[in-house]
Amino acid sequence: MTDLTEFGVAAIRDGVAKGDFSAVEVAEAFNANVAAASALNAFIVATPDAAIEAAKATDARRAAGQSLGKMGGVPIGMKDLFATKGVQTTAASHILEGFRPEYESTVSAKLWDAGAGMLGKLNLDQFAMGSSNETSYFGNVISPWRRNDGGNAAMAPGGSSGGSSAAVAARLAPAATGTDTGGSIRQPSAFTGISGIKPTYGRCSRWGIVAFASSLDQAGPMARDVRDCAIMLEAMAGFDPKDATSLNLPVPEWEAGLSGDLRGKKVGIPREYRVDGLDADVAASWDRGIEWLKDAGAEIVEISLPHTKYALPAYYIIAPAEASSNLARYDGVRYGLRDLPDGANLQDMYAATRAAGFGAEVKRRILIGTYVLSAGFYDAYYTQAQKVRTLISHDFKNAFTEVDVILAPTAPTAAFGLGEMVSDPLAMYLNDVFAVPASLAGLPAMSVPAGLNREGLPLGLQIIGREFDEQGVLNAGLAIEARAQFSAKPEKWW
Numbered sequence: 112m113t114d115l116t117e118f119g120v121a122a123i124r125d126g127v128a129k130g131d132f133s134a135v136e137v138a139e140a141f142n143a144n145v146a147a148a149s150a151l152n153a154f155i156v157a158t159p160d161a162a163i164e165a166a167k168a169t170d171a172r173r174a175a176g177q178s179l180g181k182m183g184g185v186p187i188g189m190k191d192l193f194a195t196k197g198v199q200t201t202a203a204s205h206i207l208e209g210f211r212p213e214y215e216s217t218v219s220a221k222l223w224d225a226g227a228g229m230l231g232k233l234n235l236d237q238f239a240m241g242s243s244n245e246t247s248y249f250g251n252v253i254s255p256w257r258r259n260d261g262g263n264a265a266m267a268p269g270g271s272s273g274g275s276s277a278a279v280a281a282r283l284a285p286a287a288t289g290t291d292t293g294g295s296i297r298q299p300s301a302f303t304g305i306s307g308i309k310p311t312y313g314r315c316s317r318w319g320i321v322a323f324a325s326s327l328d329q330a331g332p333m334a335r336d337v338r339d340c341a342i343m344l345e346a347m348a349g350f351d352p353k354d355a356t357s358l359n360l361p362v363p364e365w366e367a368g369l370s371g372d373l374r375g376k377k378v379g380i381p382r383e384y385r386v387d388g389l390d391a392d393v394a395a396s397w398d399r400g401i402e403w404l405k406d407a408g409a410e411i412v413e414i415s416l417p418h419t420k421y422a423l424p425a426y427y428i429i430a431p432a433e434a435s436s437n438l439a440r441y442d443g444v445r446y447g448l449r450d451l452p453d454g455a456n457l458q459d460m461y462a463a464t465r466a467a468g469f470g471a472e473v474k475r476r477i478l479i480g481t482y483v484l485s486a487g488f489y490d491a492y493y494t495q496a497q498k499v500r501t502l503i504s505h506d507f508k509n510a511f512t513e514v515d516v517i518l519a520p521t522a523p524t525a526a527f528g529l530g531e532m533v534s535d536p537l538a539m540y541l542n543d544v545f546a547v548p549a550s551l552a553g554l555p556a557m558s559v560p561a562g563l564n565r566e567g568l569p570l571g572l573q574i575i576g577r578e579f580d581e582q583g584v585l586n587a588g589l590a591i592e593a594r595a596q597f598s599a600k601p602e603k604w605w
């Protein structure tokens with residue numbers, strides 16, 4: 112029998128609906144892969160029973176002739192940043208260890224309503240802060256990919272959604288949720304040869320997602336191809352009165368609207384993304400991407416996004432500022448960890464809990480955030496960064512008067528080895544350089560696999576679209592996918 116774990120979202124949904132196999136068979140196959148892959152450390156908690164239960168419900172609906180939903184019979188991994196009722200939700204932090212929410216996040220609830228089942232909670236960078244998964248309290252995820260140099264150096268799966276990317280690439284899940292504050296869906300997708308889309312800010316409700324930087328946080332799907340992303344995004348998106356920044360717009364039928372024909376479309380190539388020292392393989396893959404989009408009928412236009420170089424510094428002010436405020440709630444009173452030394456008063460308890468509960472990177476962000484928000488420095492840093500953010504949005508608005516989508520690399524390099532960057536936080540932050548501008552502007556952006564570099568590691572191409580134009584992004588992604596013909600798979604060593 113075919114290995115069911117080779118199927119993606121669409122194939123599983125359609126196969127279950129037709130009766131080629133049952134949802135329970137699918138869930139069992141993925142549960143087995145999850146159980147056999149502890150070496151990857153992709154899951155913090157596996158929930159095989161939840162996956163089986165959802166699958167049984169789907170099979171029963173089918174037997175009763177009822178409709179199965181957009182994700183009917185599809186088991187998925189859930190980033191451990193989404194509150195899942197009764198199932199430990201940690202944001203990969205010690206401070207939330209043991210926290211079992213009383214409620215379900217809107218996005219996960221929508222996925223279950225659409226017929227999906229949960230394979231487990233996926234590892235991530237602590238509070239989604241990081242680009243390599245090395246800030247997780249539960250140990251880093253190891254990418255299923257290795258360099259082709261015969262060595263066995265452990266590679267970063269990207270971050271923060273590194274459990275999601277590793278799980279999908281290693282066939283532990285056909286798809287997974289991710290969140291993207293400054294690249295955390297796109298960069299890990301690029302590092303592991305999968306597809307992922309961050310929709311327009313506000314498309315997916317933030318309710319029940321552990322907050323990092325609220326003006327930037329967006330959920331989105333990570334899956335094996337563009338169609339699977341379109342299907343899953345339809346299930347995740349939609350207005351939610353519980354999120355004040357939720358977009359009150361109907362959810363388009365992105366899957367039905369898929370078309371890789373780009374005739375009449377203009378694709379912008381931003382001059383400023385040709386940064387000094389851009390990795391040669393990344394530059395070559397970008398050039399190939401340009402040719403592919405031309406081949407799909409698009410006209411290529413060089414554009415300028417003049418404030419690009421200020422995006423990263425602005426992000427690393429705004430995101431920590433919001434994080435320092437959001438993370439104030441972890442005080443040892445309401446959630447998870449409480450450290451109450453002998454004879455301690457309330458202040459001591461706060462301090463001891465936070466000292467023991469937060470990891471080093473989270474503390475660094477809280478310190479930076481508190482500093483840039485402090486009375487004497489607020490205008491110099493925070494206000495200034497907000498002005499820069501507006502200029503960056505204007506850059507994109509101008510560009511989109513001329514072009515329909517923008518093509519750029521997703522990250523300046525392929526995956527790096529675990530441990531290779533940790534000692535230099537600025538080098539790590541630089542990995543977000545191409546991802547952060549679209550986040551600051553709230554625009555939809557996706558990464559699709561574009562090939563392998565000379566070390567045999569995946570490279571991703573990024574497509575950035577106008578606000579609300581996920582369709583344009585997905586369609587350009589589809590045109591690339593059809594030409595890149597990416598079929599490489601990590602060789603199984605785990």
Ligand code: GLN
Nearest residue numbers: 239240241292293294295
């Ligand atoms: N790597 C970026 C950071 O550390 C982005 C993280 C994210 O998008 N969650 O802030």
